[in-house]
Amino acid sequence: MKLGESIRISWRAITGHKLRSGLTTLGVIIGVGAVIVFMVLGGGFEENLVEDFREDEAPVMQVVTQTEPEGGFGIRFVDAPIYTERDVERLSGLEGVDYVAPDGSISAAQLRYGDGQSAGGSVGTFSITATNPEAFQGDAWEIVQGSAFSSEDEAVVNEALVTLLGGDVGVGDEITVRFEDGREPTFTVSGVVDDETGGFTAPNIYVPVDPYYTLTIVGPDGTEQRAYGTLTVAAGSVTELEAVQDRVQAYFDEESDARQLTEDNQEIVVRTTEDFVDQVTDIIDQFALFLGGIAAISLVVGSIGIANIMIVSVTERTREIGIMKAVGARKRDIVQLFLVESVILGVIGAALGVVVGLGAGYLGVTYFGWPMAYPIKWILIAVAVGLGVGILSGLYPAWRAARVDPIEALRRE
Amino acid sequence: MSQSPPQPVVAARDLRRTYHLGEPVHALDGVSLELPKGSFTAVMGPSGSGKSTLMNLLGCLDTADEGTVEIRGQPVASLSDGERARIRGTEIGFIFQTFNLMPRLTAAENVALPLVFTNPEGVDRRERAERLLSRVGLGDRLDHAPSELSGGQRQRVAIARALANEPALVLADEPTGNLDTETGAEIMDIFAELNAAGRTILMVTHERHIAEHAERIVHLVDGETERVEQLDSAGRKDGSEGSTAAGTGAES
């Protein structure tokens, strides 16, 4: 029996029971649809992130300390001040390094601006980072207004802070910050920076290291010096980035103060924006996969639905099976007919599931403002799964159909 | 047609078929039968005498417990399941009392169904279905579903289907059993035509006047051949006068 013929006959059987066939495929539609939705959302979120990073692709890397928490999994960042002033200086001298910007956080309590208005009654609604003016040189952060600070009376704020203050603060305005140690300097805003990286950025004020950053430690050489939690290192160009990254990593692994200041289970990692994006997308991928896996369970339900309806259909059509056998159908013809029928149900379910999933995913990413992602790989997998579900759930009913005794079947009223 | 035949279409020897449901039932208890090519044989007998059982054995739907069935010289017992299905498709055309059409297929599709499974080379299924349906007077009902046809029309579709693969043997189990007398007579006209065209036919019936269309009647009782009655052309009805000539011979 030709495949085309069995498709035609099976299709007739499927459309003969439209409601039943529709409900049968629903399980597969929901399963595949849910998997696709998660993949679209995951992909859209990821692309959104990557796009943000790509926009301001800069030859910049970050030096951070990370640790694997005991009994937990994943990695955790440590904000211990181990990167000393001496490290900063020596890094600056490395071949290919354009500048090194320390990244020291200062605890701040309160912020006043304009006519005595205040914000951030509690620490955490904004933060203060001590760094060098060089930090604003590269393409990583874009100064959208004004320029970097050039004296200790000036500060750069980010767009998130401007938003936090209701847009009232711009270049030339004065803000007064009360640090936790009691100092209360006033800064003139010299510039506004767009430091967004993937939409995470919190309101921040950038101030000069000198004289505000006061955290010091005793270095391995016995001298007391400033130390920072993270460093930003810029290479001269994107093409040099990888080589410089290796050099910086080698410096930290071999001769840095920081190496001697790390604890046993801590590790100094030099990562470029790309490394960071890779790491984040890995996590998103795993998360989407996890959710998709849960959604895939409903596929099992879907395939049980198909198997169930196929068994009913074999019982209902026993007489037809008898007729077909009487006019020359072999067992394998009958198997083929019923398998084709369940595969059609599975594949249609998967195809509709893909459509529904893409539709719902599109609504989702539009709502969040992410770009639409078409998870081609998962669409192909979904169709393959539909095929597999169809075959698996059709095997037993088809086998039962093939075993029908034509004499018994024809005797039935 | 009674000169020694070169090879019968069907030769059955000493067929036994016993059903075991508590007491063993000997549905067939040693029946032998030869159907020469082009012959038209009727089988009569009381209910439960084994007529349908015999048809199933000759039609390769069932296998005998004892005895042999040869179809065109080929013993059926040694064949595999698939090979017997193939023989059902190519050598045998079944016609049933209850028509047994596929409800979701049209008349033409029903007729073409055996061709779907046997898949002969170079046959235009639609064309052949149309030709066969025209031959049984249903050229204008090609795309009707069985539910849209009368009983007599359904049986004609079934006859056309039985002829689809140009089988060596047509087996009809009470083909007029569900039809009124007049429609039954029309169906018998078609049988007579087929037989005249050289088709070998074996037909089970309860009705004497239907059986009289055949050239001989095999009487079965309790799974055994009671007697074989030859009908000469005087006692035999032929298709053209079939429906009008009543009362030839008594009902048995």
Ligand SMILES: Nc1ncnc2c1ncn2[C@@H]1O[C@H](COP(=O)(O)OP(=O)(O)OP(=O)(O)O)[C@@H](O)[C@H]1O
């Ligand atoms: N599947 C079966 N299981 C048990 N007994 C059976 C089966 N099929 C037939 N029989 C028995 O075999 C005998 C012959 O049955 P068969 O159907 O051949 O009779 P028949 O001559 O066709 O009768 P009818 O004229 O009523 O159709 C009956 O006694 C019947 O009960």
Ligand SMILES: [Mg+2]
């Ligand atoms: Mg019977």
